[in-house]
Amino acid sequence: MTPGILSVLPIFYVGWSDSVLSPSEMQTIQALIENLPHLTEEDKKLLQSWTDQRHPPNRETFAEWKHILQNHVAEIDLSARRNLTEIGLAMAQKASSLDWYAPEVREKIEDFEAIMGLDNASSALSFYRAIVPQNASELTEEADFDPRKLQTILDGPFAELKTRTKTLLLDEAFRVPTELRNKDELRLKILEQCRYLARQGFGSYAFPPEYGGSGSTGGSTAIFETLALGNLSLLIKYGVQFGLFGGAVFQLGTEQHHRLYLEKLGKLELAGCFAMTETGHGSNVRDLETTATYDHATRSLVIHSPTEAAGKEYIGNALHSRMAAVFCQLMVNGQNHGIHTVLVPLRDENHQTLAGITVKDNGYKMGLNGVDNGRIWFDNVRVPVKNLLNRYGSIDENGQYQSPIQNPSKRFFTMLGALVGGRVSVALGSNTAAKKALDIAIRYALKRRQFKTLSEDRETLLLDYPTHQERLFPLLAKSYALTFALETLRQKFVESAALDDKREVEALAAGLKSYASWHAIDTIQECREACGGKGYLAENELPDLKADTDIFATFEGDNHVLLQLLAKSILTDFKQEFSDGGFMAVARHILHRVNTEWLESNPFAARNTNAEHLLSAEFLGEALRYREQKLLFTLSDRLRSFLGKKLNPNEIFLRTQTHSIALAMAHVERFINDEFLAKLNSLPDSPEKTALQQMQQVFALDAIHRDRGWYLENDYLSSEKSKAIRKVLTKLYRQLRPQAQAYVQAFGIPAVLRNAEIVS
């Protein structure tokens, strides 16, 4: 690389992670580059090619820049440099005999720096953090594997986009001061940050290119997954605006709506909200009370909240939105056609609430106080019929209701299925949050010492206590395991775009969302406690992480309700059309399956206690599969018996609810383990593969150990074998102990985003 390029490379490197310049500013920059001293024509041509905002440098280019910068920075004294210009000039001077410190050179480059908005200490700091290898001396423990290689495997197909998202988050603009506790101020800050994301093209990522997007729903979930490393209010605000509101317009609307709204909402020029949940009805969406009554004379829909409890509840973005995607019962000619979605303007250009609309702030919440949740009521609000998002149901010129799906129940589930992206995203974001907590707690446990023992000079590291290992390692393994299962979920989600019937991915998303969100809640709680008093201080991130993620168990579907949904889908053949018949039909269906498919499936000796056997993919896979099958069999059996006794369906449902949830959880753990094993099978032998294998072993063996009551009850394990499992686990933890830091390093979480003083 030439000295000329070097002189401005720091500015480009930092600048591109914050390129929120307008086209006219870009023109100014391009003109400026032409006039920079000491630059060759070739230098200028290269630099111009880097200023095309729509085609930012890709990951490889960034990596190359970083590599070059790291090499050159190592040769200069950074401590004396005030800004990016000085760093660039010092590097150029080292590499050339021209006078790079001459005022006319310096001034021009400083102008450039200023126009890029980088003439401040925080930009220099961003540069430091990104380039100077702060973790050079970090690896005090000797790991058997290379965490960077492991990270590549964990990052998967969207690695580049994830890195780009992380780089962006490192920008000073995304800091939220710990002291910022006032909800109104916080909300403004988050709104501003959300605009930055939109300017980066992150808002429209899932939309087709003709609407300013990248056409990648998978990429969109990868952005969400990675944004969970930053402020979670921003994550949820982003999810509400682009994923929920945008998703409703994109998935439930047709071309007319896409043309009118997608680009604008993707840029956050049109702020919108997703008004589904009501005070009276959350989990039970089908019975929402809000109505949209068609008036043929005026070709309009009248949106109305008939009761106080029909008000839309917890609606994110409610205070900043100009429009709402309102879920309501569509009444045409006196007939209810079930839940449909209508775009309803909430506020005018001056942000004044429109007539008939009432919005109330939900006030302070446990967390996510940067998100403006509120309640919304409609008092006979009239909108043109074209505002009906009409992909699955429309009203023709003659005022007749039309739908490509005749069966109302199927239509309802198809519409909900189109919105499955939300659950996929929450599942992914949950695991990111859990990883961040583990990164903090494990690093702290490798730093913090307490209690001296007679035989040692120094106090003992927290992570050397077996109880500390037992508390954290199974959670670490769960986060590893979830990573691959969630990658499969993402893939199925992307593939499902082409399918009308999305029940398979819906069921999977329901299960994994529940499992991952509880995993996040449990993990953050354990990590908080494992960090003691330090874990209680806001400066160490865990408090906000805990408060912000707590609602993940509730929103996008309450976990208990979702698990029953999953159980229902396990119990039935998806293709079978009994969605109308409810639980009774499911039960009847089961009658025909049971006993024909069931095989006694416990071929492994209940008494084999050697470690090799206990850690084998065969034993672990089979044990998890056995539990799922047995629970399915016994549930079917109970259903049959209850039906035989002529119990009413409600009673049957209630009596088997706990059993259903156990089945769903067993299904999810079996699935996660299978995906982990499949991933392992796809990898060539390497130290990293071995490292992953150990995580798989901990995950599966701990799952069995936690549920050993069930396994013992069902004679799948003998007492001896159950006790042996505990011993094998303890030994495994001891083995993993020296690798702990490398395992969390492989999560690839920049220190700035950990945002915790105790491990900074």
Added chain:
Amino acid sequence: MTPGILSVLPIFYVGWSDSVLSPSEMQTIQALIENLPHLTEEDKKLLQSWTDQRHPPNRETFAEWKHILQNHVAEIDLSARRNLTEIGLAMAQKASSLDWYAPEVREKIEDFEAIMGLDNASSALSFYRAIVPQNASELTEEADFDPRKLQTILDGPFAELKTRTKTLLLDEAFRVPTELRNKDELRLKILEQCRYLARQGFGSYAFPPEYGGSGSTGGSTAIFETLALGNLSLLIKYGVQFGLFGGAVFQLGTEQHHRLYLEKLGKLELAGCFAMTETGHGSNVRDLETTATYDHATRSLVIHSPTEAAGKEYIGNALHSRMAAVFCQLMVNGQNHGIHTVLVPLRDENHQTLAGITVKDNGYKMGLNGVDNGRIWFDNVRVPVKNLLNRYGSIDENGQYQSPIQNPSKRFFTMLGALVGGRVSVALGSNTAAKKALDIAIRYALKRRQFKTLSEDRETLLLDYPTHQERLFPLLAKSYALTFALETLRQKFVESAALDDKREVEALAAGLKSYASWHAIDTIQECREACGGKGYLAENELPDLKADTDIFATFEGDNHVLLQLLAKSILTDFKQEFSDGGFMAVARHILHRVNTEWLESNPFAARNTNAEHLLSAEFLGEALRYREQKLLFTLSDRLRSFLGKKLNPNEIFLRTQTHSIALAMAHVERFINDEFLAKLNSLPDSPEKTALQQMQQVFALDAIHRDRGWYLENDYLSSEKSKAIRKVLTKLYRQLRPQAQAYVQAFGIPAVLRNAEIVS
């Protein structure tokens, strides 16, 4: 009651829960009473007797007033009354032919009301809440028992004081607006509220009467227990000022200190803090780094923080205090005499920090943001030697160290033992917080419906879902069970005042504090989730309850560390003096016990599955006892075997850590169950006794069920029996379902203190 008394009774009733009047104001009131129209001499005499602030009306009087007021209020139309005067006059008018509405009467009584500070809407509101039976229609479900009678049993010996504390908390002065999130404003509010408590004599309650107290440590814990129904920042601030700082002066100081400080600090005229924990040493108090070096020439102690990590950390009241009780290594003539406590002035009369003192705010925390936690460093701060709290160690005129306890280790533990009240209090407060969460979640589950089933007209109540019962009822039973175990703990704590060796109560407090604080954390989390999105809103209390109690698992001793402490004490004979030898000595001691005391103690058939057997006190008690004994035996056995292999003590300690914690938890659950059974045995037969018995059955059977893995591994349960337990529990929950509301009513939590919109 005469009309005259009636006319002012509302003012007295509300007023006495907010009697923060100065003696001179009291005189004004007494004069005013003399001049009230229509009052007989007898009336006046009675009223005067009610104005003695040091002898407030007792519980019976209050109950009588309430009874009278309820009767009379029922006969007047309350809706038109603006203030307490109007209510009183209306009642008097009903009962008499005199003209009570005459201006001269009304004005005089309104003056009285104004002087009492009650001439505002909120006082009228307080009256409404306390007197008007809001829950008249509450008991929709038919309970088999009277919740008020059950409450009397739960409230126990300090019922009156608890009622007084609750009544006080109802006062408007103790409201904290949900919107108040700024820590500095919140801290001021809490400080002010803490002063109210002090004015009520609550600050000095544990101190002897000669220092303005009531001389009741038990009462003091009952106040703490009840204050946990209110704002938890206030609770902790109260605990820090009066329990920790006050407790240090009272327990570790001698008469000279009591005389100088107790009365002042009990009135909060002297704010102080308890500076024990350091950044580098929290759990390991013995190795604190702060030093107090004696200088004989000036008869002074030099307090010093030798390192950054020696700074005192998380110190509550750090910003409001004028003085700190500092725990430090006492150095006399170059010799370290171990941890002692020295009173060190922090600030002058103008609240300016003194020379050598550095205080830093800990900033925002997960919760308890109304408590001013901070860090404190000392740079060679000199204080007179009399500031040494010298009950257990002093420096004589000749500069020689003197102590009534020669063994330094024993001295250390004796000093810490003197402070056990903190752990007792946290255990009690934890259970109160758990009860409050259960009260909210169970009431909400009896109100909230979701999902209609085919066979029913209305949607189903949340509490009718078996999973919902399974989530909440075992936690309800734990709170019931803990109530009696904690009452025993309180009693032992009170009795231990006379003992030098407090190890028994210390061990018990360590175990119950851990168990109760985790119970609170788990319960509040479950209740939050069980209330769905509503549980996430600050207006419904659960978010703050969760955030504020989270640290209960850490402060006053990290739960994991405390449980090991308990395990150690179970393993050893308390009277044996091997505290110096550390773990090795404990292990050796065990060698001599093992195998001689052990008896095969599983006399109950592992296969008896009938419900009567499973619910019997014999089976439940024996199963819990068996687990403890077996864990003790196997732990001893492992220790012996490790010693035989000549493993070093550190290695042995680490290898048995998990086992120790399991033993401690088993011990605690066995103890709780035993105390519950003892309580039941002491009660005559009644519907309330039956209600309690069912709670005991759920508590114990659920404990066994949760740990069925262990019981099955140890062949104490057969598969069949283990499965039968699940069935019996499910059936028990169904039986309890109609009693659920009565069970939480018996907690006696006023609606105002529940502070949750969803159940208000």
